[in-house]
Amino acid sequence: MKRIMLAGLAALVLIVAVVLFRTSQIGDSPETSSATIALITVDPATAAEHLAQAVRFRTVSTQDPADFDPEAFLGLQAWMRETYPDFYAAVSTETVDSYAQLSVWKGSDPTLEPIVFLAHQDVVPASEEPNSGWDKPPFDGIIADGFVWGRGAIDDKGSLIGLLEAANRLAADGYQPARTLIFGFGHNEEVLGSGAKAIAQTLKNRNIHPYAVIDEGGAITTGMPDAKGPVARIGVAEKGYVTLILTATAKGGHSSTPPTRTSIGALSRAIAAVEAHPFEQKLDPVLKKMLRATASEQSFMGRMAIANLWLFGPMVETKMMKSQSGRAMLGTTIAPTIINAGFKENALPREASAYVNFRIHARDSVDSLIAHVKAAINDPAIEISFAGTEGTEPSPVSQIGTGPYAWLASVVSDVFPGTIIAPNVVLGGTDSRYFSIVTDDIYRFAPFTFDSSDFSRIHGLNERMNVEDFAHGIQAYYLMLDRAGSRPD
Numbered sequence: 001m002k003r004i005m006l007a008g009l010a011a012l013v014l015i016v017a018v019v020l021f022r023t024s025q026i027g028d029s030p031e032t033s034s035a036t037i038a039l040i041t042v043d044p045a046t047a048a049e050h051l052a053q054a055v056r057f058r059t060v061s062t063q064d065p066a067d068f069d070p071e072a073f074l075g076l077q078a079w080m081r082e083t084y085p086d087f088y089a090a091v092s093t094e095t096v097d098s099y100a101q102l103s104v105w106k107g108s109d110p111t112l113e114p115i116v117f118l119a120h121q122d123v124v125p126a127s128e129e130p131n132s133g134w135d136k137p138p139f140d141g142i143i144a145d146g147f148v149w150g151r152g153a154i155d156d157k158g159s160l161i162g163l164l165e166a167a168n169r170l171a172a173d174g175y176q177p178a179r180t181l182i183f184g185f186g187h188n189e190e191v192l193g194s195g196a197k198a199i200a201q202t203l204k205n206r207n208i209h210p211y212a213v214i215d216e217g218g219a220i221t222t223g224m225p226d227a228k229g230p231v232a233r234i235g236v237a238e239k240g241y242v243t244l245i246l247t248a249t250a251k252g253g254h255s256s257t258p259p260t261r262t263s264i265g266a267l268s269r270a271i272a273a274v275e276a277h278p279f280e281q282k283l284d285p286v287l288k289k290m291l292r293a294t295a296s297e298q299s300f301m302g303r304m305a306i307a308n309l310w311l312f313g314p315m316v317e318t319k320m321m322k323s324q325s326g327r328a329m330l331g332t333t334i335a336p337t338i339i340n341a342g343f344k345e346n347a348l349p350r351e352a353s354a355y356v357n358f359r360i361h362a363r364d365s366v367d368s369l370i371a372h373v374k375a376a377i378n379d380p381a382i383e384i385s386f387a388g389t390e391g392t393e394p395s396p397v398s399q400i401g402t403g404p405y406a407w408l409a410s411v412v413s414d415v416f417p418g419t420i421i422a423p424n425v426v427l428g429g430t431d432s433r434y435f436s437i438v439t440d441d442i443y444r445f446a447p448f449t450f451d452s453s454d455f456s457r458i459h460g461l462n463e464r465m466n467v468e469d470f471a472h473g474i475q476a477y478y479l480m481l482d483r484a485g486s487r488p489d
């Protein structure tokens with residue numbers, strides 16, 4: 001008996017020792033650098049004025065293709081050529097899919113695989129009604145209180161103009177890349193993404209296999225729940241996307257003599273069944289790396305849990321499950337978004353249908369998702385069909401820590417000393433998803449700094465870009481392009 005107790009005690013002491021040792025190994029020296037290197041000087045006022053001018057073009061994407069305004073896009077493109085003449089003189093530019101722009105800055109060393117930089121010209125709609133909630137009209141391009149205000153100031157004219165400012169400067173400085181730099185500016189990311197898809201297909205047709213693709217989808221964040229200090233979130237993967245329509249049919253007729261099965265009743269049970277069968281919610285390798293990277297921002301207990309996920313993983317998962325974004329990171333999400341049924345209070349509709357939008361985690365696929373939904377509903381009379389397209393599979397995961405990730409991380413730590421660098425999975429979709437046909441290494445990151453309160457402005461009210469942060473981002477883009485075009489050592 002005494003022996004068993006002693007053995008138990010020894011095991012406990014060992015576990016505590018391992019937990020404490022592992023805790024001591026994490027978090028105290030995050031992956032940052034404080035090297036000081038020379039950055040270009042950027043005049044924030046001029047850069048902000050250019051971003052504001054770009055915002056004034058109403059390059060809006062809406063679900064109805066009839067609303068597409070070619071003049072706005074052609075106007076923006078003419079303005080780009082006029083404003084960035086050195087860039088357009090250095091690259092050869094072609095139009096793809098009518099309004100998307102593909103520019104190639106040919107490198108001197110054809111053995112190096114090109115790097116692709118993406119940004120999109122279109123923006124989501126914004127109401128111009130006086131009482132719509134915008135403090136400044138969304139397409140006036142107003143600069144006030146240290147910000148450029150307006151739809152697209154962040155998403156994605158921030159990246160588009162930031163890249164053009166930096167690339168134009170490089171060209172004006174007489175830069176000649178060794179590695180070819182490719183710029184892809186799609187025109188309908190917010191709806192179809194056919195512009196970016198056509199650019200990716202063009203590269204594939206030309207047998208081009210980029211070393212890396214850089215797009216929006218990550219940034220430097222401050223004041224986030226998991227880290228108060230600045231964290232560069234580099235998107236190394238993005239979730240898949242599919243919307244399913246669930247349809248229930250039943251006898252119609254007068255509501256005074258209803259059948260036992262009604263279309264609305266059956267549909268409601270189906271939706272409730274799907275919600276009652278959530279997909280697996282679990283830490284994955286990218287999330288674990290993200291947690292480790294930001295561990296220095298945690299309390300001792302938090303660091304201890306992250307350093308010992310073999311023991312505390314389920315606790316960490318339970319904590320993450322308490323927030324909407326935490327759940328979205330852990331697994332595939334279920335979101336019923338539209339419901340259609342009925343037209344008269346005393347008539348039974350024959351048909352009831354609902355749209356359910358899913359964001360697919362890498363451990364699931366469109367096929368496995370449909371099988372899961374069918375099993376959850378367990379009613380063969382409910383018809384399941386795709387809304388629009390057949391969905392997008394979750395992206396592959398790009399290299400973390402090595403290859404192009406290391407190149408990007410070196411730029412971030414040189415331009416933003418003291419910033420933690422962490423991999424991330426993008427919960428929305430970006431144009432870059434189409435480029436998995438040409439490369440595995442896609443990174444979703446724009447070098448701008450956003451506070452936790454800024455995220456609701458993207459696709460929301462009062463979108464704005466901080467003028468100083470914009471200028472700082474241009475310095476980062478300049479170094480990123482400069483190093484991208486250099487010969488690797």
Ligand SMILES: [Zn+2]
Nearest residue numbers: 155156189216
């Ligand atoms: Zn965007």
